[in-house]
Amino acid sequence: MGHHCCSKQKVKRGLWSPEEDEKLFNYITTHGHGSWSSVPKLAGLQRCGKSCRLRWINYLRPDLKKGSFTEEEERTIIEVHRILGNRWAQIAKHLPGRTDNEVKNFWNSCIKKKLLAQGLDPNTHNLLPSSQKHLKRAHNNALKSTIPHHIPPNSGSLVFSVDPISDQDYIMKNDIETCFSTSSIVDLGHANNFVWSAKDNTQNPNAIPDNSVSLISPNGYNMVDDQGSLWSTQSLESFEQPIGSDDQMVIHPPEEMTICDMEAEYELRNLQNLDATLNSQCFDFGFGDYSPTMMPSCLYGDMTSPMDHVAWDNC
DNA sequence: AAAAATTACAACCGCTCGTAA
DNA sequence: ATTACGAGCGGTTGTAATTTT
Structure with a gap:
């Protein structure tokens, strides 16, 4: 069977020669x-x-x-894919200069394997059942062997803004409402190697002074106990030097996520089952570890401008 | 060194969708 | 309302390059 669209004339197929490219380009x-x-x-x-x-x-x-995809692009692909699935053309719209075909190929040849190596199902982005038991056990051991430092009240607050993405509504409805609508706090997840910095933004009433920006438990876990107290496997540390940019917040790329990180992440998600006993004003930082564009999906709180700002305060 | 296997990515195929007649 | 057709999409295949055996 020939091509339907060009059955009248003989048609070349397969790879394009430089001469053909030149003709097409010039035309x-x-x-x-x-x-x-x-x-x-x-x-x-x-x-x-x-x-x-x-x-x-x-x-x-x-x-x-x-050229090859940057880490930033890779994170974007993963996070948008988590929302949209295999809608490659839609995903590619988040990546200027990249085609759906390229994104699809990159996903199938590279990202898929990375996710599997992290124990994640590339289709659902959830932890694979085979990984869950192992990771749960490892995490419980980690919690037992680590005495958390209590983070004192008013130890700091964190405000950041995120770039809006076109699927905000979707995220709001499907992630926030369905997952977290009944509790005042769910989990604080895992800060996962992100280093936060901010530049002072006096136009923003929610902006905070540079010197109160902190690392949130880098390489550690944040969680809430059944009394509603925030705990961390590491204490808060100041992050002294803000990094300027046009954005209020600069998020540095995380180091590669390890299986152990994911374990903590997913284990802590289960804390939402404790929600009835919790009444603090903490917000959930748990699910957004890959990309700034996805931060909103993991948040819960009394946010009056829901997708713009997130505060961590008075925990 | 050669063959086999794997990888990367270019290209194709069939289908759906939107639009105009 | 129906049909025809081009554009676009996503799954799949093909193939050159690279790596492994």
Whole structure:
């Protein structure tokens, strides 16, 4: 069976030669593509229009970003995929200069394996059943062997803003409301190697002085006991030097997440079952460890501007 | 050194969707 | 309302390059 779209003329298939690329590139840069089905004839190519379109979009387009994916891009892909699933074209819209095909290939050849190595199901982004038992046990041992430091009241607050992404509504409805709508605090998750810094923003009433920005339990776990107290396996430490940017908050990429991190993360999620006894104003930092764009999905609290600001205070 | 296996990614195929006739 | 058609999407395959045996 030949191509439906081009059965009349003989059509070349397979990889594109540099000569073909040149013809297509020159034609489209001077004339635009117009109707793709007419492109091959006008450009002097023995290809079908569909093939021309694909070649242009995925390879010849001048605004394509070349080179391998950055860690930032990788985090974005993972987090957007967690919300949208295999909607590659939608995901690619979050990555300027990247194509759906490229994102899909990167996912299938690389990210999938990484997630599996972390004990995560690439489809659901949840911990694989096979990993759960092992990790739960390891985590319980970790908790037993570590005496947490109580974080005193008013030890600091953290305010940050996040970039809005187009799926906010979806996140709000499906993550926050369904998961956390009944409790005043769920879990504080795991701060997971993020280093937070902020620059003073006097226009923002919620902004905090530079010197009160803190690391939240780097490499440790934050959790809440059945009395509603916040505990951490490490005490808070000051983070002295803010890093300036146009954003209020700069989030440094985390180191690669380990299985142990994920264990803590998922174990702590179960603390939401304790919600009836808790009444503090803490917010959940648990699920957003990968990407600033996903931070809102893990938050709960009396947020009046829900997706913009998150405060950690009076725990 | 050669063959086999694996990986990376380019390209294809069938389908759906939107739109215009 | 129906049909035809092009564009776009996502699963899948093909293939060159690389790594392993």
